[in-house]
Amino acid sequence: MGTQYASAVAVVRTMENSLFTQSDLERLINARDRKESETLINSKNAGTLPEVWEMLRTFAPDSKELEIILYRNDFHNLKAVLKAMVSGREPDSYIIQPSNIKNDTLKEAFRTKDMDVLPDYIRETATQAYELITTTLDGQLMDSLIDTACMKAMQESAEKSGNDFMRKYVNLITVCADIKTAYRCSKMNKNRDFLEISICGSPELDKESIIRATLGGTENLLSFLGNTIYAELSGLLKENPAEFEKRCDDMLIELAETSRLQAFGIEPLISYYIAKEAEIKNIRIISVCRECGADKVTITERLRKLYV
Amino acid sequence: MNSMGLALAILGASISALLAGIGSAKGVGLVGEAAAGVVSVDPDKxxxxxxxxxxxxxxxxxxxxxxxxxxxxxxxxxxxxxxxSTAQGLMFLGASLPIAIVGLFSGIAQGRSAAAGVGITARKPEHNGKAIIMAAMVETYAILALLVSILLIYNIAI
Structure with a gap:
């Protein structure tokens, strides 16, 4: 058994102590004003995601698994740059960090029409998306194309890495994305051509089956999902889509928790990143809900599961 | 003078220091890596x-x-x-093997165990004692091997 990343795992274990706990979030919900909220957040010494990423990358510069968790940001940035280019705007304010591909590299690729500067996993998609948006100006179709390509790239890289944790991580993300897309498409009566582009498919939820179920209507889709291992998600989707989103995020945290027993390996590092994402999402939920005047019960219901 | 016997006995002494030393170096190095990670974030530990x-x-x-x-x-x-004699030399060589081999593997295993214990100390410093006890359990087998090696060394007739 390997002993890789012993030092990084120890750092991460120490840093887990400064993640927000349930009582920290309750204090944040009960804060009197924005200033008190800011003081609470600053007192936890909560680093930003790019800072956390930099730290993880320093410890595991050669890890391919770590790269995979940023694919979604890379593909989002691809959409942002293409849309900004078509609408004649600067993409900088739509770019998400951290990402594997530098903002300037993405812009340069489209400015010079040279996609070779992009990594393998995104190159072909960038070419296809560029052709699609410049010929059809259909932003929705381009979004679907890029989102599906992102999932496929993640699946391929996870498979190549041979890491079971990464396979489960990617599978979970793909399943949640496919269910959400299929549900929306069934509501909007989208045709097979659109579904072929928008649904990725995974070992547990095969692409063709989801497409057939979606074409049969929303009730048919929910009934199909009800007979899979994701029946719980299907039920939540029917009752309350917000609960569905929360459950998807909670399932990711539950997966991250499986690496809490590991003293070595890349998994604890990835789990810490997932935990940090969930923490930031929770802080955002509290801030937005408070701005909107939501009551404490509603805010608490919407909070994602905590890693600590 | 039969120098082969003496050479074998000296080889035994070298092997015991060499392999057990490698085990310790690997173990201490691994825990050091993990410990440095903790200290880089929290020097008080x-x-x-x-x-x-x-x-x-x-x-x-x-x-x-x-x-x-x-x-x-x-x-x-x-x-x-x-x-x-050559036979006596081989006996000394044999006497070195318990601590040499057990020392090598237990050093590495104890290193893994202690490095995992560093994780406990990082997350829950108040449970540091438990981490020490768990890692120390591995020590038992190194002590047993040492005992056998010493018994053998003192009971070879020369």
């Missing part, structure tokens, strides 16, 4: 993780002790090396 780092170092000491006892028994320390 230095003393707690240092105890864990020291644990896999004992195998190297056992190897050294075995080598010294063996060299002393055959008179190399002191400058009056005794004459040994």
């Amino acid at each position: 230095f003393s707690k993780v240092l105890v864990l780092q020291l644990l896999p170092g004992t195998q190297g000491l056992y190897g050294l002790l075995t080598a010294i006892l063996m060299l002393s028994r055959i008179g190399v320390i002191g400058g009056n090396a005794v004459e040994l």
Whole structure:
């Protein structure tokens, strides 16, 4: 058994102590004003995601698994740059960090029409998306194309890495994305051509089956999902889509928790990143809900599961 | 003079120090890596993780002790090396093997265990003692091997 990343795992274990706990979030919900909220957040010494990423990358510069968790940001940035280019705007304010591909590299690729500067996993998609948006100006179709390509790239890289944790991580993300897309498409009566582009498919939820179920209507889709291992998600989707989103995020945290027993390996590092994402999402939920005047019960219901 | 016997006995002394030392070096190095990670974020935990780092170092000491006892028994320390037959030399070589082999593997295993214990100290410093106890359990087998090696060294007729 390997002993890789012993030092990084120890750092991460120490840093887990400064993640927000349930009582920290309750204090944040009960804060009197924005200033008190800011003081609470600053007192936890909560680093930003790019800072956390930099730290993880320093410890595991050669890890391919770590790269995979940023694919979604890379593909989002691809959409942002293409849309900004078509609408004649600067993409900088739509770019998400951290990402594997530098903002300037993405812009340069489209400015010079040279996609070779992009990594393998995104190159072909960038070419296809560029052709699609410049010929059809259909932003929705381009979004679907890029989102599906992102999932496929993640699946391929996870498979190549041979890491079971990464396979489960990617599978979970793909399943949640496919269910959400299929549900929306069934509501909007989208045709097979659109579904072929928008649904990725995974070992547990095969692409063709989801497409057939979606074409049969929303009730048919929910009934199909009800007979899979994701029946719980299907039920939540029917009752309350917000609960569905929360459950998807909670399932990711539950997966991250499986690496809490590991003293070595890349998994604890990835789990810490997932935990940090969930923490930031929770802080955002509290801030937005408070701005909107939501009551404490509603805010608490919407909070994602905590890693600590 | 049959120098083969003496050569085999000296080889045994070397092997005990060498393999047990490698085990300890690997173990201490691994825990050191993990400990450095913790100290880089929380320097106050230095003393707690240092105890864990020291644990896999004992195998190297056992190897050294075995080598010294063996060299002393055959008179190399002191400058009056005794004459040994090939069979006696092989016996000394055999006597070195328990601590050499167990020292190598237990040093590495204890290093893994102590490095995992560093994770406990990082998350829950108040449970540091439990991490030490768990890593120390591995020590039992190194001590047993040392005991066998010493018994053998002192019971070989020369």
